[in-house]
Amino acid sequence: MIEHKVSEWPMLMHDPGNTSCDGSLIRPPLFEVWKFKAKDRITSPPIPAYGMVFFSCKDGRIYALDAHTGQLRWTFNIRKKIESSPIVANNTVLLHRTDTCTQSMQKKEC
Numbered sequence: 001m002i003e004h005k006v007s008e009w010p011m012l013m014h015d016p017g018n019t020s021c022d023g024s025l026i027r028p029p030l031f032e033v034w035k036f037k038a039k040d041r042i043t044s045p046p047i048p049a050y051g052m053v054f055f056s057c058k059d060g061r062i063y064a065l066d067a068h069t070g071q072l073r074w075t076f077n078i079r080k081k082i083e084s085s086p087i088v089a090n091n092t093v094l095l096h097r098t099d100t101c102t103q104s105m106q107k108k109e110c
Contacts, residue, residue, distance in 0.1 A: 008048065008049050008050075009047060009048045009049065010047060010049045010087060010088045010089055033068075033070070034069060034070030035070065036063075036065055036070045036072070038057050038059075038063065039057070039059055040057050040058040040059040041057065041058040042055055042056070042057050042058075043055075043056050043057060043058050043082060043083075044056040044082070044084065044085035044086065045085055047085055047086050047087070047088055048067050049088035050088065050091070051066070051067050051068070052064045052065060052066060052067055052073055053065045053066075053067050054086045054088055054093060055085075055086065056078075056082040056084075056085070056086060056095060057082075058081075060077060060078050060079050060080055060081065060082065061075045061076060061077050061078065062075065062076045062078065062082070062086055062093060062095065063075050064093075076093075078095070082095055
């Protein structure tokens with residue numbers, strides 16, 4: 001397996017300035033490293049941070065995968081429809097639900 005560094009991309013569009021750029025270059029050839037099959041439709045872009053990849057799903061859960069292996073690290077059931085991408089900062093995952101609440105979860109180590 002090729003060693004690679006996963007860039008931190010803690011929110012949609014990378015940062016509060018919405019630059020969509022982290023300064024890294026990706027050059028072909030590209031190849032699939034891992035694949036994850038969610039139980040329902042994924043509703044947000046993946047957010048890589050802290051060596052994990054976070055995303056929301058139509059089943060009302062936030063998922064955290066190991067960024068290098070694709071293995072499921074944890075899920076958290078919001079029990080509400082999620083309308084936004086997670087934001088990850090200071091070991092906390094933030095998201096906005098459809099009931100106009102913002103919810104915060106501490107990132108947990110596995």
